[in-house]
Amino acid sequence: MRDTPPTITVPPQPVTTEFTRRLAQAQAMVLVTQCQRVEKALIDGPGAAVSVRVVRATGLLAADKGGTSDPFVTVLSKGSKKAKTSVKKKTLEPEWDETLDLTVHDLAAPLSLTVFDHDKGAKNDNLGSAEITGLSEIEPGVPTPYKVALSKQGAVEVVVTLEYRVSVHVVRAKDLLAADKNGKSDPYVVVQSAGGKKAKTSVKKKTLEPEWDETLDLTVHDLAAPLSLTVMDYDKVCTPNPHPEPSPGPNFAPVRNSARDPNPYPDPNPTLDHDTIGITD
Secondary structure (H helix, E strand, O other): OOOOOOEEEOOOOOOOHHHOOOOOOOOOEEEEEEEEOHHHHHHOOOOEEEEEEEEEEEOOOOOOOOOOOOEEEEEEEOOOOOEEOOOOOOOOOOEEEEEEEEEEOOOOOOEEEEEEEOOOOOOOEEEEEEEEOOHHHOOOOOOEEEEEEOOOOOEEEEEEEEEEEEEEEEEEEEOOOOOOOOOOOOEEEEEEEOOOOOEEOOOOOOOOOOEEEEEEEEEEOOOOOOEEEEEEEEEEOOOOOOOOOOOOOOOOOOOOOOOOOOOOOOOOOOOEEEEEEEEEO
C-alpha cells in the first residue's frame, strides 16, 4: 500500500491593497511529494554537491627524463564519477585553481585525490595519492581549505565546499485564487531554501486546478531551514508591436502625441509581471 503524499495548506490572510492585483495569499493547497532531505536524500536521492577547488601541488616527483612532470589531479568519492583537472606541462610546482564538481552519496566515505604524470601514448605515472575524511563535519556552504601530503612525495592544496541537493516533486495545486479577468490564473510554483537558488515549474494556462507532476532540484546550505513554496500567476504586461516602425535614419526625430498615444514605439522586449497567489514554508 502506497503512502499518501503530504499536503501543505496555506493559511488564509487578507489581500493587501498595497499590491492591488498582487495577491498576497491564496486559499490553496499545494501537493508536494518526494521532498528528499536527511540521509535518504544522500543515499537514494540526488546526494550532496561537493565542489573541490584544486589550488596547487608542491614538491612533486619528477617522472620525466627532463627532471619534471606533466601533472594532473583526479578526485573521486565512493559511488561518484571521477573528475580531473587539466594537465600542467613540465613542472613540479603546478598551479591549477580549478573547481571540480562531484555528487557524493556517502559523506562517511573519504574523498580520494591522486596526482598523475601525463604520458601521451603510454600509461600515466602515479605521483602519489591522498584522502580527505570527515566530509560530514564540513559546514555546508563554507569553503574549507585542506593541504594534504601525497603518499609518495609532495602535497596538494584544495578547498572543499559542501552543499545538499534536495528533490521536490510538485504534483498539483487546487482551489487557487483567480488572478485574471477571465476568472482563471496562469499558475506556476517557485521553490526556494534559505541561501539557495530558486527553482520553478512550468506555467499552466487558465486554470485554478493545475497539474504539474514536475521535479525540481535545488542546492541548499541548511537542511534545518524551511523550503518556501510560492504559487505565482504569470502575467505579461505588454507585448511586442506586431507592426514595428521602420528603422529611423540618423536625423530622425519621432513626433509623439501623448494624448493620443503615450508610447507610439513600444519596447520590443516586453516586461513581465507576476501575481503572488500563495506562499507557504
